[in-house]
Amino acid sequence: MDKNQVTGLVLISGLLLIYFYFFAPKPTEEQPVENPVEMTTPDQDPITQQEPEVQAQTLQLEADQELQRDSSQTGTEGPFAEILNGEEREVSIENDVAIFTFSTRGGSITSVELKEFETATKEPLILLDKKSSAISEIVETQSGPLDINQIFYTPEISSSNVSGKDSLEIQFVAKDDLNRYVVKSYVIPGNTYTITQSISLDGLKNQLRNDRIAFTWVNNLKKFEKDLKTSQMKTTINYYTALEDFDDLSESSSDPEEATLNESVNWITFKQKFFTTGIIGGKPLQGAVVMTDPNNLDTVTVKAGLIKTNIQLEGNTTINRYYYGPNNYQVLKKVAPGFSKNIYLGWTPVNLVNKFLIIPTFNFLDRFIANYGIIIILLVIFIKILLFPLTYKSYISMAKTKVLKPELDAIKEKHGGDMQKAQAEQMTLYRQVGVNPISGCIPLLLQMPILFSMFYFFPNSIELRQEAFLWADDLSTYDSILSLPFSIPAYGDHVSLFTILMTLSTILYTWSNSQVTTVQGPMKSMQYMMPVVFMFVLNSFPAALSFYYFVSNLVTFGQQALIRKFVDEDKIKRILDENRKKNVSKKKSKFQMKLEEAMKAKEETSSTKKKRR
Secondary structure: OOHHHHHHHHHHHHHHHHHHHHOOOOOOOOOOOOOOOOOEOOOOOHHHOOOOOOOOOHHHHHHHHHHHHHOOOOOOOOOOOOOOOOOOOEEEEEOOOEEEEEEOEOOEEEEEEEEEEEOOOOOEEEEEOOOOEEEEEEEEEOOEEEEOOOOEOEEEEEEEEEOOEEEEEEEEEEEOOOOOEEEEEEEEEOOOOEEEEEEEOHHHOOOEOOOEEEEEEEEEEEOOOOOHHHHHOOOEEEEEEOOOOEEEOOOOOOOOEEEEOOOOEEEEEEEOOOEEEEEEEEEEEEEEEEEEEOOOOOOOEEEEEEEEEEEEOEOOEEEEEEEEEEOOHHHHOOOOOOHHHHOOOOOHHHHHHHHHHHHHHHHHHHOOOOOHHHHHHHHHHHHHHHHHHHHHHHHHHHHHHHHOHHHHHHHHHHHOOOHHHHHHHHHHHHHHHOOOOOOOHHHHHHHHHHHHHHHHHHHHOHHHOOOOEOOEOOOOOOOEEEEEEEEEOOOEEEEEHHHHHHHHHHHHHHHHHHOOOOOOOHHHHHHHHHHHHHHHHHOOOOHHHHHHHHHHHHHHHHHHHHHHHHOOHHHHHHHHHHHHHHOOOOOOOHHHHHHHHHHHHHHHHHHHHHHHO
8 A cells, every 4th residue: 555545545534534523423101902903991081181192392382282273173062062072992903013003082093013123121112102192183164173183983993905915994983963074094904014094074075165184293202222312313304305305304403403395295204213103195295394303301202303284185085104114224115205215325326335235235144144243244255255356456556566665765765855756756667667556546445335335224224223242232333341430522431342343453454554555654653543533433333333344354354364375576576577668668648748747837836936935
């Protein structure tokens, strides 16, 4: 590795550090009814409660006031009093992956338990419940606003077969003596996190003043992971416009965020680190407003979120879908166009590497191997085999530079401190022996998308969540072997052993490279500083990422040791000498001529400045 290569690596590493320092993350619940058709009466009668049971700060207060104001017809009197009063009961429907609990008041989902997942404290993972989530669906009638999520329904459960797949259906009907009625129905397939909701307002068609439902969803996103700070920095509201543009609110902001969406949107989601809840409109959603509040004083809620939008009716009906599930790329990409963007896999080149190389390879290995530590090791080996031609080319370039080291040192000594003349003569030497000084950097640059892809793949891989390996009890977060009684700036209050091992292996790899480089002086010392800097950066990153780079360094070290055994430096020197004879009368390339002209112009400019002094 010569000076140009080291300079390139330092610049790339600097950009990497700046990016991850400023933009990357620093790294008692209600139970549903077990019997899927059993009705129960809640401990508290929600009829007497005028506000949704939501515990948040700014968003909760604003949203509660909004819902209370819009639901002004709720009570024992009024034109819809008959269906606005009743006894609330709950009904739970269970499929292969989740338990969905509905309430007869509102005919909507009040709780979702994901059966395949647990919280960091090993409790059932209740994605949302009545204490954390509330929905309002307001329609404008001739008698004023009516929240159809506050009226009382009668449920009926049935089964069906849609497209060859068994599904459960639940229908909620609310009807008064004047034959005014509202029907809500849900289709719940057997092995999916997506539910289809249909709302029919045919029974109110003579009462409706417009063709829309004013939809409001308050969701205090619950804490499921052990690290609240990292969870907050991975939580936001995402949305996808009808023009297929993806956008979101800031994840890392410590202040409340708000956006009024001028374009119609296809879907809006509350996205957390590993789980997402959201609405997918049957028709584009209009006039949406989204808000988040970090809620920094609450250790139970990650962030409070609010979605307000208009659901368009067509023939007094609307069909929408809801997603309640994990951030699994293979699952999300089947939900709706663009829905997989809820998992951020990096900027375009990195995104492509993750989507078409890393994720397919990881999933293939996952089909046959249960231990994720072993999967990571095999992933490293696969990537290293794939990149071996580039690694070999880079090493040969360094070996050529090492062979030329005596002549390069002689040129430096000849010109003393005149770097411009020394560089010009070095370029002449490179041209004579047929060596491209930047050829060693190109293989390294080509590997950068894969290097960056891991920074996005491992922190977002739900497959690693709560998966143990060696001393790490959860590969999706840092592996703390020691908790410090204080916090070190840019490092944290814990010690990650995999990060320490990665740092030591990087230093070993750097030392190995220095055996075949011509770098001297401060630049040589700089190589050893970068691993230490990255030790600080990666200390709070997932253990899987640090373990990957630790194994990668060991494999790379082994590769280079193997290459070194088969590289004959004497043979390389003979080839360079033969090139020198062949290139004696060879004309300079246009690039070399322009480069020498630029260096000459720079030298003349420097000489002029010296004379003026």
